[in-house]
Amino acid sequence: MSEKRLNQAIETLKESGVRITPQRHAVLEYLLNSMVHPTADEIYKALEGKFPNMSVATVYNNLKVLREVGLVRELTYGDSSSRFDCNTSDHYHTICNNCGKIVDFHYPPLNEVEALAEQVTGFDVSHHRLEVYGTCPDCQKVGTKKH
Amino acid sequence: MSEKRLNQAIETLKESGVRITPQRHAVLEYLLNSMVHPTADEIYKALEGKFPNMSVATVYNNLKVLREVGLVRELTYGDSSSRFDCNTSDHYHTICNNCGKIVDFHYPPLNEVEALAEQVTGFDVSHHRLEVYGTCPDCQKVGTKKH
């Protein structure tokens, strides 16, 4: 079933005139199969077995291309490095204060908030972001150490 | 009137056993008078006239202290550097896609979202963050260039 998403994504890339290189394909495939919102470095490390000569710059380049085409979203939190999400459907995130885990979380879009923000601030609103923080179930059980 | 907030903040620091140095006082005062959620570097540059020998490390050190005491909140967005907000009351932010301006924006806390996130994900929720993005009134008028 993940095959379908991959093929659709490749189709999108082709339509945008972007070449499907082995490295690009691998980054895309890894993201599609990943549920953990990985960092650029995590992707790099995960693929270095298959592509021993791949540069970390290639990962960044491809993430940028995928983002520009709309296949990938970049998530920027306080912690140093960006995370990448190929689930571009509308959804929010819950983040563990302890281990950093990021979990998808569906909720009806907060349109009223956007509308009110527009009224109050005079902004022409395009979108919003929301994250809920807390302790994940795993970290609740044990008194787990940080990270 | 800003005097009052400054004195209260200084009182909080004293109670925490933190020394009130001239540099610390200046950083705090600058933040209290600033409406623009400045970066560490902006604070550093703003104070270099008054403290020509101050190190940028001092700014970071003091921001850390002020944060730990609860007088300052750190805002982390996608753009490289953190921003600092000494308005610790509950409020959200609206951010301009074009010029990066950050505007306070009051709205009743989204408790229902937190409650549902708890139910759905099993997290023990502590807090959430929300930002609304769009084009600010100034940038709507003119076809202003980025940044």
Next chain:
DNA sequence: TATTTATTTATAATCTTTACAATTAGTTTA
């Protein structure tokens, strides 16, 4: 096949933030 263009690679550079050790300043005690 020859040519053109996009992509990759390797590496250097940039930028923000933190770490560290020495110096200075503030506080406490005698």
Next chain:
DNA sequence: TAAACTAATTGTAAAGATTATAAATAAATA
């Protein structure tokens, strides 16, 4: 007040993530 103690500042180095650059390579086109 002087001495002793502790916290804070300074200057600089180091870390870590990301971007820039130029040469090499691969893909696409003619």
